[in-house]
Amino acid sequence: xxxxxxxxxxxxxxxxxxxxxxxxxxxxxxxxxxxxxxxxxxxxxxxxxxxxxxxxxxxxxxxxxxxxxxxxxxxxxxxxxxxxxxxxxxxxxxxxxxxxxxxxxxxxxxxxxxxxxxxxxxxxxxxxxxxxxxxxxxxxxxxxxxxxxxxxxxxxxxxxxxxxxxxxxxxxxxxxxxxxxxxxxxxxxxxxxxxxxxxxxxxxxxxxxxxxxxxxxxxxxxxxxxxxxxxxxxxxxxxxxxxxxxxxxxxxxxxxxxxxxxxxxxxxxxxxxxxxxxxxxxxxxxxxxxxxxxxxxxxxxxxxxxxxxxxxxxxxxxxxxxxxxxxxxxxxxxxxxxxxxxxxxxxxxxxxxxxxxxxxxxxxxxxxxxxxxxxxxxxxxxxxxxxxxxxxxxxxxxxxxxxxxxxxxxxxxxxxxxxxxxxxxxxxxxxxxxxxxxxxxxxxxxxxxxxxxxxxxxxxxxxxxxxxxxxxxxxxxxxxxxxxxxxxxxxxxxxxxxxxxxxxxxxxxxxxxxxxxxxxxxxxxxxxxxxxxxxxxxxxxxxxxxxxxxxxxxxxxxxxxxxxxxxxxxxxxxxxxxxxxxxxxxxxxxxxxxxxxxxxxxxxxxxxxxxxxxxxxxxxxxxxxxxxxxxxxxxxxxxxxxxxx
RNA sequence: CGGGACGUAGCGCAGCCUGGUAGCGCACUUGCUUGGGGUGCAAGGGGUCGCGAGUUCAAAUCUCGCCGUCCCGACCA
Numbered sequence: 001x002x003x004x005x006x007x008x009x010x011x012x013x014x015x016x017x018x019x020x021x022x023x024x025x026x027x028x029x030x031x032x033x034x035x036x037x038x039x040x041x042x043x044x045x046x047x048x049x050x051x052x053x054x055x056x057x058x059x060x061x062x063x064x065x066x067x068x069x070x071x072x073x074x075x076x077x078x079x080x081x082x083x084x085x086x087x088x089x090x091x092x093x094x095x096x097x098x099x100x101x102x103x104x105x106x107x108x109x110x111x112x113x114x115x116x117x118x119x120x121x122x123x124x125x126x127x128x129x130x131x132x133x134x135x136x137x138x139x140x141x142x143x144x145x146x147x148x149x150x151x152x153x154x155x156x157x158x159x160x161x162x163x164x165x166x167x168x169x170x171x172x173x174x175x176x177x178x179x180x181x182x183x184x185x186x187x188x189x190x191x192x193x194x195x196x197x198x199x200x201x202x203x204x205x206x207x208x209x210x211x212x213x214x215x216x217x218x219x220x221x222x223x224x225x226x227x228x229x230x231x232x233x234x235x236x237x238x239x240x241x242x243x244x245x246x247x248x249x250x251x252x253x254x255x256x257x258x259x260x261x262x263x264x265x266x267x268x269x270x271x272x273x274x275x276x277x278x279x280x281x282x283x284x285x286x287x288x289x290x291x292x293x294x295x296x297x298x299x300x301x302x303x304x305x306x307x308x309x310x311x312x313x314x315x316x317x318x319x320x321x322x323x324x325x326x327x328x329x330x331x332x333x334x335x336x337x338x339x340x341x342x343x344x345x346x347x348x349x350x351x352x353x354x355x356x357x358x359x360x361x362x363x364x365x366x367x368x369x370x371x372x373x374x375x376x377x378x379x380x381x382x383x384x385x386x387x388x389x390x391x392x393x394x395x396x397x398x399x400x401x402x403x404x405x406x407x408x409x410x411x412x413x414x415x416x417x418x419x420x421x422x423x424x425x426x427x428x429x430x431x432x433x434x435x436x437x438x439x440x441x442x443x444x445x446x447x448x449x450x451x452x453x454x455x456x457x458x459x460x461x462x463x464x465x466x467x468x469x470x471x472x473x474x475x476x477x478x479x480x481x482x483x484x485x486x487x488x489x490x491x492x493x494x495x496x497x498x499x500x501x502x503x504x505x506x507x508x509x510x511x512x513x514x515x516x517x518x519x520x521x522x523x524x525x526x527x528x529x530x531x532x533x534x535x536x537x538x539x540x541x542x543x544x545x546x547x548x549x550x551x552x553x554x555x556x557x558x559x560x561x562x563x564x565x566x567x568x569x570x571x572x573x574x575x576x577x578x579x580x581x582x583x584x585x586x587x588x589x590x591x592x593x594x595x596x597x598x599x600x601x602x603x604x605x606x607x608x609x610x611x612x613x614x615x616x617x618x619x620x621x622x623x624x625x626x627x628x629x630x631x632x633x634x635x636x637x638x639x640x641x642x643x644x645x
Numbered sequence: 646c647g648g649g650a651c652g653u654a655g656c657g658c659a660g661c662c663u664g665g666u667a668g669c670g671c672a673c674u675u676g677c678u679u680g681g682g683g684u685g686c687a688a689g690g691g692g693u694c695g696c697g698a699g700u701u702c703a704a705a706u707c708u709c710g711c712c713g714u715c716c717c718g719a720c721c722a
Contacts, residue, residue, distance in 0.1 A: 057651085591682045
């Protein structure tokens with residue numbers, strides 16, 4: 001299912017209300033501003049903004065290069081960054097927006113980053129999470145870890161404190177540092193080992209209540225990202241092998257991203273790669289040969305699909321691709337550590353030019369992981385050599401045993417495998433496949449007629465250009481960054497950790513939970529990725545470290561200097577965050593720096609002061625206009641307001 | 646975890662192949678100059694050449710080990 005992101009609230013409400021709303025916002029802004037940032041006018045000559053002409057050689061993606069060049073961040077180690085003055089200001093502004101919006105629906109907590117092992121044992125995740133979790137020992141040798149996410153800790157509070165349905169629903173959130181020992185930190189702030197996350201958790205009596213909490217988060221997230229000036233899409237996401245019913249991701253398209261988003265421009269369908277489906281164009285089947293029964297053909301040394309197709313003069317789409325896996329049981333590393341990891345054979349058939357989406361497969365067969373079969377396993381299940389394996393002659397597990405991990409219920413025939421037929425093969429006839437015999441393939445093979453399977457399902461990855469499942473138009477695939485994720489958790493944690501409340505009837509029930517995350521630094525990164533050029537980047541005033549930079553183009557000129565100073569003070573008085581570039585530098589240097597560091601508006605104070613004019617430059621378009629000095633405060637305030645989140 | 650590359654001044658790099666005690670641009674300091682898109686001139690300061698062993702009269706340079714960082718892949722509850 002697809003839910004299109006709602007329009008920004010400021011676009012959908014009447015202008016009078018909008019003005020009122022912004023008035024309130026700026027009042028709040030003034031209040032919180034005065035609390036958290038005592039000065040709103042800073043002199044460049046006095047603050048630390050170490051801009052660089054060149055990016056470090058290590059940096060690859062635009063946001064990384066620019067964050068370093070603009071003096072926002074400095075690297076301490078792989079995936080570990082220090083935030084300097086500008087970087088911290090931008091982060092704090094993002095956090096302020098997140099907090100303002102989250103406070104409308106929930107309550108802010110602050111949980112420990114340092115967690116004892118026990119609580120993670122209870123949910124089973126001490127073992128499940130594996131190497132991604134930073135672990136340490138205290139002086140007594142007790143195991144601790146650094147928080148990775150906080151479902152366990154929040155659920156612990158819930159189970160100790162929540163007793164009655166009257167206390168529900170609850171939405172609790174925090175803005176906290178998370179630690180993940182990423183196998184490969186990369187792309188600047190995009191994939192790091194320490195980062196700031198807003199994580200929220202909801203507790204409801206029933207699924208209907210969860211729907212409400214989930215929807216509140218959906219709307220809140222849209223407001224947050226709108227206010228941050230991001231262009232994003234909301235996509236249906238894979239909920240993970242660990243359960244959960246529904247989940248959606250908020251994505252910003254950028255080549256720097258690591259996730260793939262499948263979307264349709266025609267109707268708005270969007271989903272991530274693990275969830276996306278498509279309509280494939282009809283394929284012309286081969287004509288049967290002979291009596292139409294499978295026919296052995298000699299294909300010496302032609303194991304790979306491409307080789308076979310070329311050898312036989314057919315297209316890969318006439319071929320059945322065979323992929324043989326051993327699937328591994330979920331939960332083997334549970335809290336009791338009960339049992340070893342079980343494995344069962346899962347064999348997939350799909351069109352020769354299609355590829356398996358392992359995440360879809362995992363979900364289908366309820367496995368934690370799959371690995372390719374080894375040569376001797378291939379021999380066992382196919383009774384033929386790798387490269388020439390195919391569907392005929394397999395022992396097939398019945399559909400009832402799909403996802404069955406109780407080995408006692410497995411078929412007596414230890415060759416029996418779960419056989420999955422990709423839906424793309426349904427209706428196809430007279431295909432080519434491996435014969436389970438060295439150097440031989442089969443012709444005239446029709447799924448369902450010539451071989452059985454456990455189940456037919458969608459387990460392939462969508463390719464760009466295939467038909468949208470909703471409207472049939474060509475699908476596109478873009479890379480994107482995930483900036484937020486909302487997730488119906490269900491009962492996983494409340495059940496496993498024993499959270500119970502009494503319902504109306506005095507009956508003990510587990511609350512149903514949701515969890516909802518936003519990556520603070522990823523908002524900054526995504527914003528830069530979507531708004532940059534060769535000279536730098538620009539942020540929405542809502543998240544920029546300053547609303548405006550006032551450049552005195554010649555600090556040696558008394559008149560220019562004092563006008564710049566007065567303008568800066570005036571803007572500060574109007575509640576704007578102002579950076580006054582009072583350095584004794586050449587104008588060119590100041591313009592380059594101003595363009596680099598992400599500030600949305602610039603005022604050039606120069607020769608035209610004699611005509612009572614200064615120049616206002618929008619960083620996003622580089623459009624400039626002359627404005628009367630007497631009108632500058634009002635002019636800038638309006639500009640910031642129009643573009644404010 | 647598999648594959649690849651790199652590590653020399655704050656940043657970007659040369660020097661390494663062929664061993665002889667470290668250099669360029671930017672940045673920084675001082676002075677003059679210039680003043681609307683990284684001004685010009687002059688004089689300066691700054692480097693355990695990632696770390697540790699080894700070879701050698703002599704190691705940034707050759708050898709071995711380690712550490713770190715980045716890229717591709719795998720992985721990403």
